[in-house]
Amino acid sequence: MVEYPVQIHEKAQSSSSKERVKAIGYINNNIRRFDGIISVWEDLHSLTQDEDKRVRSSVIVVLRAIFADLPDKNEAWRDLHRLTQDGEGSIRRDAADALGWTFVFISDKDEAWEVLHRLTQDEDKYVRRGATVALGKIFADVPDKDEAWGDLHRLTQDKDKQVRCGAVGALGRVFALAPDKDEAWRDLHRLTQDKNKTVRWGAAYALGVVFAGVPDKDEAREDLHRLTQDEDKNVRWIATNALGVAMGVFNSYYDFLFGK
Secondary structure (H helix, E strand, O other), X not given: OEOOOHHHHHHHOOOOHXXXXXXXXXXXXXXXXXXXXXXXXXXXXHHOOOOOHHHHHHHHHHHHHHHHHOOOHHHHXXXXXXXXXXXXXXXXXXXXXXXXXHHHHOOOHHHHHHHHHHHOOOOXXXXXXXXXXXXXXXXXXXXXXXXXXXXXXXXXXXXXXXXXXXXXXXXXXXXXXXXXXXXXXXXXXXXXXXXXXXXXXXXXXXXXXXXXXXXOXXXXXXXXXXXXXXXXXXXXXXXXXXXHHHOOOOOOHHHHHHOO
16 A cells, blocks of 8 residues: 555646646546545545536546545535536536446435436436436436336437437346336337337347346247347347347357356
């Protein structure tokens, strides 16, 4: 373990935003080596309020990585909460993503959930996408699963393809926990026919993961058969593998893709 370098502290306080970003990068790469985190956190806490959006974005990356080890998680949560309301959409997006990693460590889960719920309705499509991905990660810990499911159901119909892509990935993660499996299946079935190839790719992958829990396996097999003839080669490849799972050719989707 080493002491937090004075020169990095000085860079974190520099009048140059480039130097401040460099300091944050150093902290991010070496945080586990520092003897004590309080002095480091004091700099990071200050930088979450930096006037330069590149600095605030860089701090969020570190905050996400070290949140579990911070001595004052409540203060860290207040900083992250403030960043979810930032005027820059890119910062709100990064903060939404960070929520997916830190939610489990936040003491006030009701407040944290309300923040993420709000972000799923953000006017910025990239923020909605980040919130959608986060929702898939934290669904099991959300205090109001009916509201969370309502959000995810709505996001599967979002006008933006990137949001729908995030939603189909989240759907694959939370399918077993969905309060309404029939509705969850209808959403996934619809997404297998999405006009965007990346969404169809995600739907084929999700089907391979959740097939055992699908209420209408005959319809699911038909979807996979159709996707094996998709115009996009990546969709065809994933659908073929998923169909192998559905037909019992492979015991595990992940075993097939990555080896035992």
